Amino acid sequence: MKTLTLLLLSFFLYLSTQAQILKQPIPDKLVVLTFDDASASHYTVVAPMLKEYGFGGTFFVCEFQPNYADSTLYMNWRQIQELDKMGLEVANHTHTHANVSKLSQAEFNEQLEYIESKCDSLGIPKPTNFAYPGYGLNPQVIKFLEAKNYVFARAGGSRAYHPQSDHPYLVPSWATDETNKEEILAAFDQAKDGSIVVLTIHGVPDIEHPWVNTPTELFKAYLEYLKENEFRVISMKELEKYIDVKEAKKTISLDFEKKLSN
Numbered sequence: 001m002k003t004l005t006l007l008l009l010s011f012f013l014y015l016s017t018q019a020q021i022l023k024q025p026i027p028d029k030l031v032v033l034t035f036d037d038a039s040a041s042h043y044t045v046v047a048p049m050l051k052e053y054g055f056g057g058t059f060f061v062c063e064f065q066p067n068y069a070d071s072t073l074y075m076n077w078r079q080i081q082e083l084d085k086m087g088l089e090v091a092n093h094t095h096t097h098a099n100v101s102k103l104s105q106a107e108f109n110e111q112l113e114y115i116e117s118k119c120d121s122l123g124i125p126k127p128t129n130f131a132y133p134g135y136g137l138n139p140q141v142i143k144f145l146e147a148k149n150y151v152f153a154r155a156g157g158s159r160a161y162h163p164q165s166d167h168p169y170l171v172p173s174w175a176t177d178e179t180n181k182e183e184i185l186a187a188f189d190q191a192k193d194g195s196i197v198v199l200t201i202h203g204v205p206d207i208e209h210p211w212v213n214t215p216t217e218l219f220k221a222y223l224e225y226l227k228e229n230e231f232r233v234i235s236m237k238e239l240e241k242y243i244d245v246k247e248a249k250k251t252i253s254l255d256f257e258k259k260l261s262n
Contacts (some may be wrong), residue, residue, distance in 0.1 A: 039203035055233035060093035173198035
């Protein structure tokens with residue numbers, strides 16, 4: 001009887017802790033769209049389409065160095081400023097798309113603070129969310145993010161985000177390209193029972209990096225599907241409406257054994 005009582009107490013304590021992580025229940029059909037690398041098409045193609053469909057989105061910006069001297073492949077900072085004015089989230093992807101798993105804390109801070117400073121100079125709110133360039137991560141980077149008070153950090157993994165068991169600094173996502181339409185459509189079906197689907201999208205189209213290219217027609221097809229099927233499409237920042245991040249960080253252990261990189 002004593003053992004059963006202890007088990008029941010442990011169970012109810014677990015339920016109570018899990019409930020505290022959520023500010024409100026996660027609705028079915030909740031999708032987060034994120035866009036990496038500051039491709040010029042994010043300004044010319046993606047942002048207008050998001051506004052047309054009434055969707056949110058997070059743009060993880062960096063000053064990606066082109067393989068050739070063509071700066072028109074990437075947004076300039078005035079265009080990034082316009083994204084913010086449109087109500088879209090501008091977030092941090094490091095200054096130079098650095099592999100942060102190989103950086104010291106000082107180097108990491110320098111990479112993030114460059115983007116923070118550029119945002120500040122243009123009246124863009126200080127970024128509070130981060131995406132790992134190339135999905136490179138390790139336990140050390142987690143400590144660096146914590147020291148800088150970032151809220152969420154997005155990784156890879158091709159699976160749904162479970163806010164009650166995934167640490168906020170290890171948010172998994174699917175990456176789109178021109179070959180995996182069926183996989184992405186199937187992924188949308190996983191946005192239920194407390195799980196959230198997060199997408200990593202690069203250029204629409206991505207001229208310099210064709211292996212992560214999402215053609216404009218395909219991106220529009222995704223938006224049409226989400227609209228027609230009444231999905232709620234938000235930015236990463238808007239996840240704070242549902243998740244008590246401080247409680248999640250305190251409660252959920254960092255599990256690097258889960259699938260988090262492609």
